Amino acid sequence: MQARDDDDCILRLEDVTKVYSGIVAVRHADLSLRRGAVNVLVGENGAGKSTLMRIIAGVEKPSLGRILLDGKEVEFHSPADAQRHGIGMVFQELNLFGNLSVAENIFATRELTRGFRGIDHGAQVERATGFLDRLDAGIDAETLVEDLPIGQQQLVEIAKAISLDTRILILDEPTSALSAAEVDVLFKVIRELKAQGVAIVYISHRLEELMRIGDYITVLRDGQITGHAMVKDIDTKWIVRSMIGSDAKDFAKSIAHRLGEEAFRAEDICLPRRTGGLAVDHVSISLRAGEVLGIYGLMGAGRSEFFECVMGQHRHSSGRVFVDGTEVDATDTAGRISAGLALIPEDRQREGLVQALSIASNLTLASLDRFVRFGFHIVGAREQASIEAAIRDLSIKAPNPDFEVTSMSGGNQQKVVIGKALMTKPKVLLMDEPSRGIDVGAKADVFRTMRRLAGEGLAILFSTSDLEEVMALSDRIAVMSNGRLVTVVGRADATEEMIVKASAEGHKTTREHA
Template identity: 70%
Template sequence: MSPVLSDVVLSLEDVSKVYSGTVAVKHATFDVRRGAVNVLVGENGAGKSTMMRMCAGVEKPTSGRILLDGEEVTFNSSGDAVARGIGMVFQELNLFGNMTVAENIFATREITNALGHIDHKEQERRAGEFLDRLQAGIKPTTMVEDLTIGQQQLVEIAKAVSLDARVLIMDEPTSALSAAEVEILFKVIADLKARGVAIVYISHRLEELIRIGDYITVLRDGRITGQEEMRNVDTQWIVRQMIGSDAKDFAKPDGHEPGGEVFRAEEISLPRATGGLAVDHVSLSLRAGEILGIYGLMGAGRSELFDCIMGRHGHATGRIYIEGREVRERDPAGRIRRGLALIPEDRQREGLVTILSVASNLTLASLQKFAKLFHIRGSLERGAVREMVKDLSIKVADPDNEVSSLSGGNQQKVVIGKALLTGPKVLLMDEPSRGIDVGAKADVFRTMRRLSREGIGILFATSDLDEVMALSDRIAVMSNGKLTGLFERAEATEAAIVAASALGHGPAKGTGRSAHV
């Protein structure tokens, strides 16, 4: 056996996977090398997660073989794979909100004492060790439902690391992490590599892949289109293998002029349960057809601001106006009727009902449009669904399929479609590109540009500097719950935006003006 082949610990050999007539993976061969980061990349729907779910025992191949240390294996469950040393950090968070961090980390493999009872103290001690390795700053006794999305992502990673796996699959592990948390994760990965652990790493952040990867495999439409050592490739090579061209990630401004003010928020504040303000007297305005980017790192208060605007926190203070009229409705349903709609950061838990179909999810927030007396006009609803699927290029064989069967990018399009069917005047988009590939990003960003041309005002929150620079007509910066900067797009610089995001006390100056937007 050659030295290169002897490094292979896990292999998929000519593997295919078919769901209800749809071929998700087509004759794929993929080798996972020990002591290395094996990068897997491709557009949403390319088959990456399906391949890894087969490796992790969640799915069985329709055809082909899985080899572990050169021997064919069959996994009947994820437990079988874990028992053979294969662990996975799933793209969509898989935690129990009503349990503590420690209980989540050791769920289904609880530590017991001599009497056979769960040893909570020992679980908390060991969980603390794993969390300390990640410098997570999270107490093992904290309830998961009280954590932010980024913190929950760290718990998922700690849970996977705790398995002491020989092969560790990480599906979008950094999608909700801050830059500092990503650096810590990379140090943990380097430590795991040094111990001989084989890492399979899936991400849509191409620069991140080039930095951390040793080998790269590219999937397109379920087929492998490229395999190479990472040192031999660049981002252009990766994009070409993924989508067949050097397409740009971002839609470009089209020069249309925004209209008059469509939305205004005044002195929005949200008290924290622990004291202080999660949103600290934020005021901003938005014009019809304008994309106002709100940049900030995790914990800056962007999501909390959107929740306040949507009426999700009854104890929030401040005033909002739509087309010059004050919005007095205090609940989300009332604010949706007034023309507000939210694309939440966590699409799985807050944007979708995963057991329902694509069609049902699309019309969930706008059923009154299709109702006559006490009945839903099915033909009208189906027509709206077909139009939205076509309009947003949602890749689904049948809208009656469960939304959970779609890729992350197509699920995000369903969340956007659900919001658009309410007929919004103002669209709030919280990290709309989280966990989706370059092709799906381009689709989402083109949709944002089209909607702005149609006169919808868009508030767009992101922690991605490139995105906010490329998409925004104006850029507001938040830090520690406050607005710390406001920049006209033509005059914005990356250095000024980053500097404003590091502030937390008092308004910064952007283009010579106060941060009051």
């Protein structure tokens, strides 16, 4: 229908749906990418932006729907397939070989060779230097990638994508590790590419950046496209509104209860970053019994690192931690757990669960000492009783607790991780993105549990990058940005705009320094 005014449309997704085991990541999405323009994609974490881009880049195949390139239907079987069609992507997680040089990384899989005499390293370095100079990167093409700070690694990744001579270039959060000056250079390059007719897809959480560089904007929510407009016609309010929507999710109502004494205090927590600077920058925070404090922040704001410091995961972190007013001396995780702290880690698969063990063993893993007689014998009956209680309290849908934990859905796995933490009888519960990657029903269960626990006097500190969640669940809201705690406000005084603004605060200061 729009065919006539879509002359400049290079790639169209028509009615694309992508289903993972049990979760619909993208539903019935229509998306057009325009030649010579920056097509911006925004949405909260888990809204389906990355999935959509992975479909375009040939990493994933759509479950339903079709892809039209230059009006012709195409099917990408692999990223290499998509590359042949001129589609390049810079992934959010860097895909570089740390043990190879910058030039070798840029030309990986399409090495410049001299017939039978092998790789022409000289030519590779020369051409790589050309690409890097275009980015003003100041990187020597012969250094090993692992020796570069993360920001420069990101530039290498971008240089690699540019070197592909792509017609469509997808940048998934390309600025998350860049300094303000580097962002400016990147934008300059984007404008050049745009002038050459390249279609750019730009994904970012930083709204002001989008307003600066974008031409067209598409907003995603829960796998659906909820807004599409020219950037010049809209403002940040419109974006926030489309991102959050009006239909409220199922949040547990807060149970009115009195807050107790101070249960937790962190003073001056610092964690140096390997590449220089501080990942956690003098963070101090205090929490009362029965209080729920939400920490909002973008990816890389230092929330997970802060939690890890509190749990004693980083030996070179500094600062003091108090539980119920007494300082915690123990520096290792086991000691911190017995002091009454418990963490539900962000990455369930890597840090939360032991996949090879059963549901039951995972639940009791952190609290086995509670079921022990004579100091070494696990009393089966006692363990069994607690497992049953946990399954009931958290409404875990586990047909048989002896099954492997991976046999359950993501939401139930998350409940197991929560159950494991609760079994240590904590006084302070740290939850890092507790609703990440779980379905709506399980989310509601998790939120209800958080409310109930707070009502029982547990102090809860949780992090999220979901605005709606932080507004609905917290008694107080803290915002972290670039390792710093920018602000702490009561729920009554907080507005969405204020929080979004605060979450970019840390990056502004680097801009001033630069």
